[in-house]
Amino acid sequence: MHNVENSIREAAKKLLSEKKVDLIVGYERGTLPLRTTPCFVDKAEDVRKLVWNENCDANLSKYLLSRKENVGVVAKGCDARSIAVCIFEKQIDKEKVVIIGAPCLGLIDKKKVKAKLDGRELLEATIEDEQIRLKGEGFELVFPKKDFICNSCLTCRHRNPPIYDVFTGEKVSEAEVDEFGEIADLEAKPAKERWEHFKEELDKCIRCYACREVCPLCYCKTCFVDQTMPIWFGKTNDLSDTMIYHLVRAFHVAGRCVDCGACSRACPMNINLREVVKKTEKIMKERYDYTAGLSLEKIPPLGEFKIDDSQEFIK
Amino acid sequence: MDKLGSVMVIGGGVAGVQASLDLADSNFKVYLVDSLPSIGGTMAQLDKTFPTNDCAMCILAPKLVAAGRHQNISLLTNANLKHVEGKAGHFKATLTRRSRRVDEDKCTGCGVCAQKCPVEALDKFNEGLSKGGAVYVRYPQAVPLIYIINKEKCLGCGICEEVCKAGAIRYDQKDEELQLDVGSIILATGFDEFDPSLKTEYGYGRHLNVVSSIEFERLLSASGPHAGLVLRPSDGDIPRKIAFIQCVGSRDATCGTDYCSSVCCMYATKEAVIAKEHMNQIEPTIFLMDVRAYGKDFDKYIERAENEYGVRFVRCRVSSIEEVPETRNLKIKYEPEDGKLIQEEFNLVVLTVGIKPSESNKELAEKLGVELDKFGFFKTQTFTPISTSKPGIFVCGVASSPKDIPETVTQASAASTGVGELLASARGTLVKKKEYPKERDVRGQPPRIGVFICHCGINIGGVIDVPSVVEYAQTLPNVVHACDNLYTCSSDTQEIVKNRIQEYGLNRVIVASCSPRTHEPLFQETIKEAGLNRYLFEMANIRDQCSWVHMHDHKAATEKAKDLMRMAVAKAREIEPLERVALGVTRRGLVIGGGLAGITAALALAKQGFEVDLIEKNKELGGFLRKIHYTLENDDTQEYLRAMIDNVYSNELIKVFLNSKVENVSGYVGNFKTTVTLDSGSEVKRELEHGIIIVATGGEEYHPNEYLYGKDHRVLTQLELENRITVAADEKFGNVVMIQCVGSRNDEHPYCSRMCCGEAVKNSLKVKEKDPEANVYVLFRDIRTYGIMEEDYKRAREAGVIFIRYEEENKPKLAKIKSEGKEDLQVSVFEPIIQEDIIIDADLLVLSAAVIPPQENGTLAKMLKVPLNEDGFFLEAHAKLRPVDFATEGIFVCGMAHSPKPIEESISQAKAAVSRACTLLTKDTIEAEGIIATVNPNRCTACELCMLVCAYNAIEIEETKRGKVAKVNSALCKGCGACAATCRCSAIDLKGFTDMQMNLIINTLR
Amino acid sequence: MKPAEKEWTPKILAFLCNWCSYAGADLAGISRMQYPPNIRVVRVPCSGRVNPYFIIKALQRGWDGVLVSGCHPGDCHYISGNLVARRRFAVLKDLLEYLGIESGRLNFSWVSAAEGEKFATVVKEVVEKVKALGPAERLVKR
């Protein structure tokens, strides 16, 4: 980790001092345990602010959209993939971005930690040797780190960024994982039960749009729910409106979503939003053998077609 | 002498319709004459078409409707030519129009007469397989949709007269005579099917379960007698084993049909595939001599039929068919290549009937004074494939020789170019432009909707409570007038509509009646005449999709009609006037490629008065044709080419750029800009402006790696042999072995090069002519001497040329055998009939090398934004009906750039491309569609997804003050709306079908 | 049961492409094929015009079922509108079903201009399916 952190700082320093970039987007320490916060460094001497750890959970590609200056960005595998999608979609200028790729073995899911602490407040956390030490008022607990890894990281097949300009640290081995295993149980249920499940889950939604705003692919100037003339769908927290909001958002990221997990992490209501978007990833894989964010040239599934595409649902 | 700007097209099949449309679109007045009561010809009878399995009616119907509506086309159906005099530029024709016993002006095509007719007459369209009344239309989508009374069947009972509320029945209507003055005539008479009962050994007419392929086609059709179910005639069972017998009335001297019908291998395969698609239990077997899949992408189709659908191909002639009395199954005796006689039982036998010259050709030829060939097709020459023996009279399609639909359509366009060249000076003199009152500006006004609800005689009124729908419509928002009419489409009601528009100040009009597909243009015309923009119109289909399909539930049908009314009003409240933007046209052409096709195209354009830039990459014109010296008919190709090139250089309108290549293309239809680089020592760049582009980049001969080519001087390609034959005075050839399909139909080039079989036959005949002692062996996979070429194949066999078939997996082998200090070439090939290898010592080994696409096609395709097929040839917009167009408007393809083909086909295609180009170049402005996509720049993120899904390259990204945004080119947009539905940001909308309108329609649910 | 439910007959919204399916529906009429009166047709130029919003909005507004019908692959009047749409519909249908919307409410078909009978059959089947499901509830906004 420190090794990577140092080389990120070095890379950033080099890029800034050689004037290859005007700005580095990275992570700095947050104000709460297990948190980092995005930071913007434009002076070489400030690179020491940059940190690298299991809490660097924001997908920084969001900060590259429609930037005018040259930017260096710290990117995990998933972040780099979403940058690739945005480059294809012309939302990020390839010429203006330097991707400082970093290997990632998984982020800590602070919600999992909270669940474990069951209402007790976490005041301090340290991670060492695959162990995590959680301290609060009247407790000090040690758990294996793996108990708290984000679900999106558990199904990750691209721990090393598939595209980058500078690679920091050493490449890590990719895991053999069951990519879509986590939604298999749900898929196997009858439609009514799935409906009940999503109804309960999405009923929690307060339409704060944190999921949308953290998502690098949600760059529409006016989101469909905010559009008028016509108003397609309501903005209320009525279940039907909420369902449709999440359904359409999932549809919109179909073939583009890299499962960075940012939406799920951002949700203040603990809705497992990945459960919805994960399905689109699976559809794309199974129907069109496509994985998003691995190439800057390949046309995404909804931008092309084959004459013999599957059509079992069409009479 | 003054030429006339009008044309008579005889025959309303796909050829006649295409020729008429091209001519009418390039400002000629067209009289389209058909002896049948409706146009559409044979293609309207087809179920699906190979190799794309397109639904024939789906793709043909829009053309028929366009022809029916075109203001420069007069349809003269149920009419025959009586007499013609005059000459090129001015013919006087006399026609007889037979009585329909129905008033064409009054019949609305509502069909009540046919519903009520008590007579059951066999339906000719369905090949006698189903029954219709004595008053009928040939097929449901008939153009013109006017009924006709079959006087032989009619009882004169008077029922139809009684039920026809339009008063269109005229039992006393007489035949009438008609005089036409036209500048030129096109013959598009199509063909007759061979009568299979003439081949008595197949038992057609005796055995119930032996059907002709055309009958089978109707059986397969969704609109056929069993609605697509394949049921055999004897007992209505599903036939499991079906045999297709090929060449029934083709390649058969015993019937006087020595030619190949060209289409049967493919259409039989198509029928087999579709039968299999309809009912998977069917096992089709096709008995044939050769698989003649010579067309573009045909071999791929055959391969799929064999491997994916399990269609069995057996090479043999079937000797006899016997019926098994108990089961009515059929026993077929045949001898496969290995000579063992086999007997196999089938449930159904389909006789793949060949093409026969139309019976009417003889009479027509006489009246017109044109020559027929020995079979009865109109005679043409290699270099003039669309000219008859008489100037001013052109021919296209199967009227001149058997051919498939794309060839036919190509020739139809080519014939139109023939006319254009002849009558260029009279173009536009006989077409009239309709004048309309000034359009009322209704923008910003609150909608004032007028609703006209049609009874359609009793068609609607007999089921739906029309007055209650009128009453309901009056309660809907913004409706200021609603009324009902007996026939809204009748001319007196049209006047009423116009008056009401004025009286009530209507600014939106809704007609609730039949289908917008047939009647929208009529009503749009009416409101336009009343000063409203044509798009301020909406229809509710309460007949075809309501009263006719819910005939027994009056209440539900009325409720549905009200719902449809509410939906129409919801949409009408949001419709806006749309503009068809007029775009200027640079009346100048660009032809890329200076081979036969390019030269032909350039000359054809220049002859019609258009300037042309002709770009050739080499230092001289001529291309592939430079290597061909004679034709099968012994015409001198080099002489022809020299004459053509002279014409090019002497024509002031043509500018030739040699050693040149296209560097960049920008712009769009009517307004292209092209940068050309001239390499004449130093590079020079030129900017050219033009309205259309014709791609004629040609093909190249494959340089074989096989059979020691290039390593042994005795191994030649066909073109090299041809050169040698021409140059050498009296050479002794000895043993000449020709190997076909070298570099074709393999993994690298999976297609058939189409011209090599003809080349081999031609050159072997020439060898035999020069040196009768020479032995010529042609080793082939299938001999594909389609059409009239079949005769030459026969001639070659008669001349002693030996043809030996080989299988793909058992290719001929070449060995060098040392004997007496020299090395002999020895070819061994497995002979399937004697089932043994035979060995031939070859003095010359001639390779029929493939035709391959030039490498630069790829770069050019990218520049033009047009596609290539998998093989690297340019891919046309539609394999069947748009063979020389690209999806991108204003760009056309011809010659070998499209696919390998012989001389006459390249010439036809080049002229066809010019005809299509002339539909644009003859206009001052091109009118863009009104219904097109528009971009809301406030929402657009320029993600380019719309560009990916647009099939017409109609969207580009533009740099604006607000950053990059998509922009729709209204000249290219066809209004499909794929972009609008794909855009995540809803930044694109489709005029005429806007999100707002759709939203309101969906919201009408109560 | 409320009286309104007793009288319930499904209402199905159908988007038909102008060139094939709408023509097929016309042909069904011309051939006087009878089918249940539950569908309401919206004519669109191409199945490619059908935005997923149309379908979702229809479900939210309480249409009991939706049918989208276009040209068979290869027949599209606009070359490939139906093929682009096919992918879009595949994803939408998979997603809606995953969320638990009854699969019978979303129907897609290819109906050519010559397939009047097929159109009638499709409508019959769709109406049967929707009838069996009962009135739409899951995504409906009251």
Add this chain to the structure above:
Amino acid sequence: MVVFQMVWKVIGKNKIPTLIQELNKEYEVFTPVKKENLVFFERVSSGNEAFLDFQNTKKSPKEVFFPQTEILFTYEINKQGVEIEKAPVLKRDIVLLGIRPCDAKGFLLLDKFFSSGEYKDLYYLEKRRNTTIIGLACNRPLSTCFCTSMGGAPFGKEGMDLLLQDINDKYLIETVTERGEKLIKKLPWLKDAENGDIDKVRSLSRNVEKAIKSKVSVEGVSKKLDGMFDNKQWDLIHEKCLGCGVCTYLCPTCCCFDILDEATTKWKRVRIWDSCQFSCFTLQGSGYNPRPSGKERMRQRIMHKFNYFPKNYGENFCVGCGRCVQECPVNFDIREVVEAISTDIWREKDE
């Protein structure tokens, strides 16, 4: 002013369900409810649902008076014109049990917003007027709680009618208002508190208040902000903010809303929450947006809370509950901003 007798009662923790059961007969009772790991304020139908062993609820209780979606009325358009049908009014009075002092203070700020000036918000006020608030003092404030900096306290009584104070196995109930007293009178079975317990609570209150470490010097911030509208720091601090509505939606005082018409079988006029952090919040019909970027929107949030509101109503528009700090997806911490303004770092950097 009505003078009333301050009474102290006591209730065993095991009796809370009984209490709720009884209140339920007459009132709509809302209490904290635990769902999975989160605690929300919800309408309860039985006493067992209440969960009082929490630090603070995920969402603020403002939605009881100011629901996220509220139908104002329904209407139909016909040939005669528009026919309006009012939305149903409150059926029973409300009791909120378990409100933290910060949230109760939040209600007082919302009251100012919804009832001051010419226009009174009847939808809010009707519910508010008919509600009795039973607060619950904080024994275990979070590390992010800064209520004391905002004029509140973990045992604060502002905005409460009754205040429960936790001592081991029982709660002391302190009557704060007449309304509270009325309610107490309906519960004669409650025992009186003993003096020892009252003393215990008082010392506990002092200790807990001392234990709050998170301090923000808000003194003078409002004034300082007067001159900072164009401060360059706005350009920097908003940069990581993504513009979601987590902070404003969870905030007990943020109360911006939008009103729109919706078509179902009938037309509805609906009020929904809105957030100044959303890009379309100030988007005008013409396409013009006076707050085009995150900078203006972030400035609006800070200015509204610490400058505009204090100017209009004399108080900061923040109660220090810390929800926004806890839940911000990118760890934007409002405390840092206020602190920086207060300590003049901004002014120095701007110069």
